[in-house]
Amino acid sequence: xxxxECYDDSRASLRLVPPHSGIAxxxxxxxxxxxxxxxxxxxxxxxxxxxxxxxxxxxxxxxxSLRASLVHVLSKTMAEFDSNNVDRLIKEADxxxxxxxxxxxxxxxxxxxxxxxxxxxxxxxxxRLFGEASSIEPGSPWQVITLAECAxxxxxxxxxxxxxxxxxxxxxxVDQINWATVLAEQRVALLVLAQAxxx
Numbered sequence: 001x002x003x004x005e006c007y008d009d010s011r012a013s014l015r016l017v018p019p020h021s022g023i024a025x026x027x028x029x030x031x032x033x034x035x036x037x038x039x040x041x042x043x044x045x046x047x048x049x050x051x052x053x054x055x056x057x058x059x060x061x062x063x064x065s066l067r068a069s070l071v072h073v074l075s076k077t078m079a080e081f082d083s084n085n086v087d088r089l090i091k092e093a094d095x096x097x098x099x100x101x102x103x104x105x106x107x108x109x110x111x112x113x114x115x116x117x118x119x120x121x122x123x124x125x126x127x128r129l130f131g132e133a134s135s136i137e138p139g140s141p142w143q144v145i146t147l148a149e150c151a152x153x154x155x156x157x158x159x160x161x162x163x164x165x166x167x168x169x170x171x172x173x174v175d176q177i178n179w180a181t182v183l184a185e186q187r188v189a190l191l192v193l194a195q196a197x198x199x
Contacts, residue, residue: 010035019055023063026055030070037073042081049074053092068096072105075112079119086116107133107142111149118153127153144173 017028033048053070056063071092078089090113098106114129127150134146151166 020058022059023056023066026052026059026066029055030073033073033077037077042077046074046077046085049077050088064097064099065102068098068102068105068109071096072109072112075109075116079112079115086113086120089113089116103137103140104142107136107140107146110136111142111146114146114149118156123153123157139173139176141177144170144177147173 015028015032017025019025029048029052033045033052036042036045036048049070053067053074056067056070071089074092075089078085093109093113096102096106110129110133114126114133117123117129118126130146130149130153134143134150137143147166147170151163151170154160154163154166
């Protein structure tokens with residue numbers, strides 16, 4: 001009950017930020033989405049992130065880093081539960097000017113779109129997205145993650161040769177990367193890789 005009260009109070013406070021107050025309004029909607037996501041209210045979270053993107057369009061100065069971040073979390077939310085609005089997600093991703101400092105958001109967004117395709121049975125589209133994501137920054141933690149996703153997809157398709165090849169490539173990279181500065185990505189990469197190997 002206490003957690004529910006805190007959740008409701010936080011949402012009410014965020015909604016006090018007036019519309020058309022620029023980035024502050026966008027951030028308030030984004031935080032509302034994060035609250036919903038933490039509470040596993042993924043449909044509400046998705047709606048909040050979509051509203052935040054729409055509010056960002058109304059700002060005088062477009063913050064591309066913020067847009068990339070919002071598209072990233074929207075893709076993550078969709079990968080959690082929704083396979084019906086992937087076209088909307090792809091359109092939002094296409095509107096981002098992906099630069100070198102947005103590599104993490106770009107790779108993870110492509111990965112999440114791939115996961116949505118995979119869950120919907122569009123395996124060729126999923127493999128294309130995973131492949132595209134793995135090629136963005138060779139030798140990076142994100143390449144390990146996306147190679148492992150490719151391996152897992154091969155397992156789903158009963159392609160043991162392909163799965164073995166992707167697992168071997170990912171395992172080779174694991175030993176070459178300095179993980180000290182990317183611990184979060186390490187956990188994701190090793191989890192996905194372990195799941196692929198276990199399958």
